[in-house]
Amino acid sequence: MSDHEVSLVQFAVHGALGSHEHVVLAVSGGIDSMVLLHAAAARLERDRFTVATFDHATGPAAARAFASVADECRDLGLTFIGGRADRVLHSEAELRDARWRFLRATASAKRATIATAHTETDQVETVLMRVLRDAGARGLAALYAPTEIARPLIAITRAQIAAYAKHCGVSWIEDPTNASSRYLRNRVRHDLLPALRAVCPTIEAELLTVARAAAAWRRDVEAFVDASDVLTAVRDGLDVRAAAISSLSLEELVVVWPAFAARAGVTLDRRGTTRVAEFTRAARVGARIQLAGGWEVVRSRDALELRALDASSPAAEALAIDRGVKWGNWSFRPSSKPVHPDAMSAWLPGQGVLSVRAWRPGDSMAGRAGGRRRKVKDLLSRAGITGHERKDWPVVLADDEIVWIPGVRLADAANAQSGQSGLLFVCEHHHR
16 A cells, blocks of 8 residues: 555545544444544544444453553553443344444533444445345445444445555454354355355445435435424424325335434334335324334324334322422413413312322213213313323322313313312423
């Protein structure tokens, strides 16, 4: 490798990272990441980046790699932060998830951008793995997809990395798992790609061309979603405005739903995408489907609501007569001033225990003393409150009797009456 080629690698690193206020370099101790560290040290100010290394606790090689990065940072005067797995990790997914939790926590504390040492060769392998998994266009973009992660070496091949390391005397620790056929990436790297290259010498270039086209398509889809008044982020997911997508065909819904879901951190596979697209076209209010990964979509009156299945409602809480109380996205406060009478205010009895909780299946309330009881679920539905919005809707109890459904209904006991002992409460709903 010539000095000019060394400069190309270093310029690539400076070009990708030089404009960031602070960068966390993800360095494993392997050849790719050690070249990234070396190039960053050569082109960036020392106080502009932090080196972060995670010990997966998989054995002596991992410990040696961790120590070698720490030693290199000490010799170069670089800031080093290390993390270590607190349990035995087995699968590629477990190793990756633990590493990224550490990197994201480090970057958040530093208010920094994460930079990885992924190369063009990594991209080729990733695209081929996506092809094997029957990924759609969104997945085939692979490492070219828009992301907050910086990848300064994404146009540098693994052969160029090896030549740089040799020319500049960069040392690294070889991970023995890189030769194990246990992992799919290694089988692709050592067996499948060489076999394909023998039959089609341009296979790598062709895979990269597919990825670039997929990334451009994906950017167009993201731009459409950004420009559309479709999504509302909520506490445990997002709402997709039903009216805004009612005119989309099934084929168009298949395109946009993965982009919608990604905004909530949800990855839809091909089957899940097809199911939710068909559900969008056919579902009635109150219907729901479950998706992989612990998520579901519920059709409410106005939206398709994507939520985590394990999302729970706030616990029951006593209403205080001397201060406001926040319950989920609702607040209740006592008031001494008269307000316009409506279902968002109530005159609550002065005796007994007042509390607020989520409605429960089987709950009922009577409008008048001795009058017919109505199911709370039916009252909410008649008010247009369905799906996940209904799940987190509060009811207010005096002792064990529901006397108020904020925004929906008051019992006689919660209506202001002349001479009645009690206290006025005002409720507000804080939209997420």
